[in-house]
Amino acid sequence: MRAQKGGAVVSDIKITSEVMEQAAKLATAECDLYLACDALVGADAQYLAAADPGRTTAVVCTTEIPTGRMITDPTVTFPEQGRIRSAIDAASAHAVYLDARALAEALFDDDQYANILQLGAAFQTGALPLTAEAIERAITLNGTAVQRNLQAFRRGRQLVDDPEAFTAAATPGPSASATAAAGRVRAMVGAEPGSELARLLPTRTSTRSERAWTSSATRRSAASSAS
Secondary structure (H helix, E strand, C coil): CEEECCEEECCCCCCCCCCCCCCCCCCCCCCCEEEECCHHHHCCHHHHCCCCCCCCEEEEECCCCCCHHHHHCCCCCCCCHHHHHHHHHHHCCEEEEECHHHHHHHHHCCHHHHHHHHHHHHHHCCCCCCCHHHHHHHHHHHCCCHHHHHHHHHHHHHHHHCHHHHHHHHCCCCCHHHHHHHHHHHHHHCCCCCCHHHHHHHHHHCCHHHHHHHHHHHHHHHHCCCC
16 A cells, blocks of 8 residues: 555455455455555554454555655654554554665665665565465566566565665665766866865765765664564
């Protein structure tokens, strides 16, 4: 589930080993895997009613996605993450939280792989009754950005199985060539040591990868922790 154009999009999916006649919508406390691509929507009591504290595994994306009201009214802000997590934790037996969009951006320079990354994390918790081979086969048959989607799925699995290795992969340093180019630009300017220009120059000429590395490493490391 996630917010889209100011409203929630929620899908109930039932997976069975054989054909069964049953309602498509989950009943109260019937959910095994609560996959929330938007934590704010996921914390809503009307959706959490399907979860059960003795049964449900929640895999939740913590990326803050503005609602329609937040966009039109700047005084409306996100609730504290602690409140959101408390609501989800109380309704589930186990929960994994990750900033899927930021992690996908760090790994693939594109947040469109966030959902597949989150799916990989969900699979690795054991709450998804499918094989990894079946999921990867479906990704391959879909034919869209196959290798990157496969990697996103596998990285999501790694996040749960080996958080330290995942953090190392999601926190790369800046490339040597980009850093060298930025350094040459700074040298060409020749700012007087101690001047305001000398102070501002490193910030204004730093590469995207340098900024992402220095400002986001700690945040990405924390995001990869499961609780």
